[in-house]
Amino acid sequence: MQVTQTLSQGLKHEFKVVLPAGDLAAKLESQLVELRGKAQIKGFRPGKAPISYLKKIYGKGIMSEVLQEAVNEANRKIVEDNSLRVAMEPRLDFPTDQAEVEKALEAEGDFSYSVAFEVLPAIELGGFDDIAIERPIAEVSEEEVQKAISDLADRIREYEDKESAAAKGDRVTIDFTGKLDGEPFEGGTGGDVNLVLGSGSFIPGFEEQLEGAAKDEQRVVKVKFPEDYGVPTLAGRDAEFDVTVKAVAGPKELPIDDAFASKYGFESLAELTFAVRGNLEADYAKASRAKLKRSLLDALDKKYSFELPEGLVAQEFDTIWNQLEAERKRSGKSFEDENTTEEAAREEYRKIAERRVRLGLVLAEIGQGAGVTVEDKDVTDALVERVRAFPGREKQVWDYYRNNPQALAQIRAPLYEERVVDHLVAKISITDKTVTKEELLAAEEDDDLAQPAV
Template sequence: MQVTQTSSQGLKQEFKVVLPAADLAAKLGAQLAEVQAKAQIKGFRPGKAPIGHLKKLYGKSIMGEVLQEAVNEANRKIVEDNGLRIAVEPKLDFPGGQDEVERALAAEGDFAFTVTFETLPKFEVGALDDIALERPVAEVGDDDVDAALKNLADRVQEFEPRAEGSKAEKGDKLTIDFTGRLDGVPFEGGTGGDIDIVLGSGTFIPGFEEQLEGAGVGDQRLVKVKFPDDYSAAHLAGKDAEFDVTVKGVAAPKAMEIGEDLAKKYGFENFEAMKTAVKGNLEADFHKVSRDRLKRALLDALDGRYSFELPETLVEQEFNNIWQQHEAEARRSGQPLAEEGKTEEETRAEFRKIAERRVRLGLVLAEIGQNAGVKVEDKDLTEALVERARMFPGQEKQVWDFYRNNEQALAQLRAPIYEERVVDHISKLIKITDKPVTKDELFKEEDEA
């Protein structure tokens, strides 16, 4: 095997490899000898079929395997001899074309190819102890717990029919039939029967529920609304519509004390146990938001510290993922690809910067994690896999088997866990100061981000 480096440009390293015909023929001969010892060919005694006959039968397929193994071996040797850290799978090119490949398959000529490796950049992480960040923290108050308990109570709210002749009030549950029209023509998805709606819940289109207040059983009302501009169905977004509504039932909410009865409905031993659990869940939610805010601040700080050449293929792959998601969202919402106030080209350029940031931060975190010996434990991966399987009720085994038998999918599951472990490691090295904030401040900035 002859290996010659033909190009070195930035992160791309190109090599020319020549596999002599004699070496290939020797490998083919060795493979055919193994086949001869086991082959049972009609007309020949077991193990006695001539090599020439076996070559006619199997030579091309065996040589295909020989060439593939030779290419893999050459690539491994190039990586090891040159200390390359590969970013993506190497790219092969066969300058001799199909004729040369056919000659090599017949063991009648040398096999030459070029291989291009795109490597990972080399950079120094350096010390991180000069990074100082604030972590916003908010305390869970009694009002927060009360609001959460009320929300839980609303979920199991029971209703009882109002007296005959009563009119619907905000908070009542109505059972309705409706038929919707656009410009006088019924539209797909605009018809419903025996639909329950709680007035004031905001479940229906803005303005729909308010126009049913004061209605009684048997009443028919013409409800006029406008679909929101960002409505999920693009053909309805921003359109004016009319609905013929028939009220078939009016029920008032039954009084329910937020106490022991509510706790029993949710399977708690008593109300105090329920309050403790609710507060614990809220504290976990607050902690997660606080951690996410700190993580974003940390990533911003890291992004500003490093500047190095990025593997073009990784950036292109990340950009394509982002852009495909953007295209899918644009189709769903009926919005143009260009963001407001920008051309499509400017939008693409902005998304490419996002892709570059993600790749850069991914490489930085990977380098820090590797230097620190950060690893994802089997139990962490198993927990993540169990959680993923739970997202598909009734298909848990299929999901489990898919990930266990698909290394690439398993790697995608491992990646975010690894990232969190690296962030935990960095958090121990930098200076973090807790900054008390209100709940609204904590979650408002979370929404804006």
């Protein structure tokens, strides 16, 4: 095997490889000898078929396998001999001259090809004591706890028919037909639908227009669908609903006491209250952690600058762009609707892809240096949680992940990332900052896109 490096520029390394015909012929001969001992060839006793005859029948097929194995072995040796930390699968350029290929398949000529590797950059991590960020925190108020308990009560609250007009908090049973420009639209019809006025279950403005309605009364409710409504053909459009109120029911009293708590499996109201507060605090802690992590990632993104493997960036960009294209087709929105152009959007998401790749490489380097690991038990526990999200299909989902290493890696990767973040949190300067509930729970619009590539 002859290997000549033809390019060494930044993260790109290219080689020309020549596999001598003699070496290929020797491997082919070895394969044919092995085949002769096993093959049952009509007209020949077992193990007595001439090699020349076997070569004529099976030579090209076997040589194709020989060439594939030789190429794989050559590529592995190049990586090992040159200590390359490859970023992704190499790009191979095979000869296009059919005559040259045929000669190689007949073991009568050398086989040459080019292979291009893109390697991971060397990252000088340094220390992390120069990173200082704020961690937003919020206290769970007694009012929020009582509101959560009240919401639990509403879930099991009973109603009784009433003769008076419907008021906020009452439950109405309605039939309705939605119309656009006077014509009914798909999905806009419902019958015997129970709706608690003031619950916010329907389109904004719908429930308020039914307050004061009596049993058997008919009303025309006029609303405008939100601009971000999930059905593109309805988003932002004015609509009318012909509504018939078939029944009006008022809420029964439901004392918030130990008996109420028992309906949710608690021995006392105090236990229920404690659990509700704990759940809210856990939600706040999760939100605080998410914001802390986002600030940390932003700091790392500013701290490190290095050449990125173009292949990884292109791969990440394609993943992001394909997701956005699918969402754009689903919503029916154009670039103009989003006040941008395709060129500007591509530039924006290219930068996001670069950020994700950069952060992914930095976190991987930090984790490797710190000896961060993820135990198989942790992956199994996470997989169990994933499986529980598919009731009735548990075995199918379990088998899919267990038989698909790449899918299982998608469960392991975020666990590894969180452990690296834990490692960093102990190394940086963190100051807690008290914020409002609304500030803490406010979501970042591009939070998912800003995450590292895993």
